[in-house]
Amino acid sequence: MSAQPQHPWYSEEKLQSVSEKLRCRETQAGTVLSLMGEPYQLCYPSIFIYGHRATGKSHVMHTLMKELELPHATVSCVECVTVGLLFEQVLHSLFGSEASPLLPRTPSLSDFVRIYRQLCSQSPAKQTRYIVLERAELLRNMEVNLLPALLRLQELVEDNVTVILLSEIVWDKFRPSTGCFEPLLIHFTDYTKAELQHILDQESHPSYSPELYSAFINILLGVFYCVCRDLRELRHLAALNFSKYCEPLEEGNVKESETHKLWRNIEPHLKKAMQTVYLREVSSVQWEQQQQMEEKEAGAMRGLSAHGHVELPxxxxxxxxxxxxxxxxxxxxxxxxxxxxxxxxxxxxxxxxxxxxxxxxxxxxxxxxxxxxxxxxxxxxxxxxxxxxxxxxxxxxxxxxxxxxxxxxxxxxxxxxxxxxxxxxxxxxxxxxxxxxxxxxxxxx
Structure with missing residues (x-):
């Protein structure tokens, strides 16, 4: 990891483990570590990390917290339909079962601050505590005072705590109209085509050579990169279509070096998959079953367009x-x-x-x-x-x-x-x- 010499307070083994798990995100991880500072020093109250979907925001934060063994609470705002659920998850993650008897039925912001202070007095923090909120843009639909309070939570609870917001929108659209404490901003850019190739190459199939899988990923990105740069979606597409790509090899009709013939075999299937990018009407198993059904009923189903793979309501x-x-x-x-x-x-x-x-x-x-x-x-x-x-x-x-x-x-x-x-x-x-x-x-x- 390029940021390794800048953080002597973390062991070399931990930083090496982080580097191996955060491929093509070493720069962003180094920036986050620099802002977090030493584990026992007072950290900045709030950090705002933004970027498009599947740019590694949650993955970077989860890996840093787990590998560096930092006290943290990771909460998805999608799951917290009420403010009370958000407060409960944070307190249970940071303080465990000690928070349960103190929690009212529907905790408010004042209850959360009071209980947090009480639990801090019982077990003072030896390190900075971190609260990571995924899909933080949903906080805008909750109580008006919630977001400003979270951004300056360190001051309210008088504890060394940092709130990290992960969002898909920029801060200018996130900032409350009434004003609030300004967090530090970190932007996660989209993966480049070379970075996507490098990441996906690491997931090669054990039954085939890495060179073959790399050639398949190169073809996949050549088709889908212009319309989709979502790493999770590309992984899904690779899992769906790789077996079809290898069919001529299993039948013994084509050699691994004959890339053009392999491309001709997979091209119509990639065109069909192009129509279902970001659509999850069918699962991977259903997709394979539909592919097999098409081959068995080629005469009856030959006239179907790519929309035949979209399961309508x-x-x-x-x-x-x-x-x-x-x-x-x-x-x-x-x-x-x-x-x-x-x-x-x-x-x-x-x-x-x-x-x-x-x-x-x-x-x-x-x-x-x-x-x-x-x-x-x-x-x-x-x-x-x-x-x-x-x-x-x-x-x-x-x-x-x-x-x-x-x-x-x-x-x-x-x-x-x-x-x-x-x-x-x-x-x-x-x-x-x-x-x-x-x-x-x-x-x-």
Missing amino acids: YYSKFLLIAAYLASFNPARTDKRFFLKHHGKIKKTNFLKKHEKTSNHLLGPKPFPLDRLLAIFYSVVDSRVAPSASIFSQISSLVTLQLLTLVGHDDQLDSPKYKCGVSLDFIRAISRTVNFDIVKYLYDFL
Whole structure:
């Protein structure tokens, strides 16, 4: 670790262990150690560490606290839905079971300060205590006086304690409008492509050579680095796709040196995975099962797009089915398909001449929102009340490019949409909800 000579109060073995576990974050770890100072000296009251998701903020702090054996409390603000839970976790982590009998049912800020002082008087600190708050931006949604109090907690409790806030937003957007004590700021930059390559190379598969895995990571970063620099997401993608990358090697058709052939085999699978970056609709096991199912049912599933790997919510599937029916069925057929007691209507009597042409050859046609909802409420099994959830799922389908918004957002009449999926895709979606869509398509009568 480059900062090792600057911190003689820590043993060489501990610093070496920290250096091995914090690859490509030695500079940031050295900066944090410099601000923390010696374990027995008074430290700065608060430190604000910010950076994008998966830039090593929590990992660096967890490693420093654990390897250097510093007294600390690490609390995730996501788990603490109330201020009382936050105070309880901090006191239990720092003082153990001694805090339990002193805690009221819902401790307030004044209770927290009083109990902290009482416990400090019983067991004075030999080292600086640290309170690490992950996802600290959520503190802004809690009580107004909480954040200013935490930033100057050292003064309130009269103890050598430092509060370290970890956040994904900058301090200018974090600072309370009423003003507060200014913490020290540390920025964790994104990993560069070379740093990601170096980190991921260390996780090579034991059954294959490090050179092969490094070549695979190089291909993976070449595809995903422009859209994703999240280390956790890239690890997930590497775990999903490495077995597929090695399939030609296991079959004996390709040698490790034939990188181009290995690339041709993995390219279509990486393109499919590109559509599910940051989406966790499917787990790794489900992804592998879907890959195997595609190979077994190549004829039936060949027409599916990359969206076939996105597991949609239940009602979103019916919304997509309704959108497909609205795009490929003439509007005049809705009465026949979706209205009970419509009577006998012949196909040639109620359609115009140009509507007798196959709609699947002409392509999808735009339809208004009210028609989509009318078909949706007709085909869905259970009664569904119109709610914001239904409309938000329509927006999600547009975001996933399964539906296309036609026209401008500022138009006076209701918005119009087009369905952008293939027949094979919608049949696969329909099978998951036991809906026979062919019976409702005019072209297949």
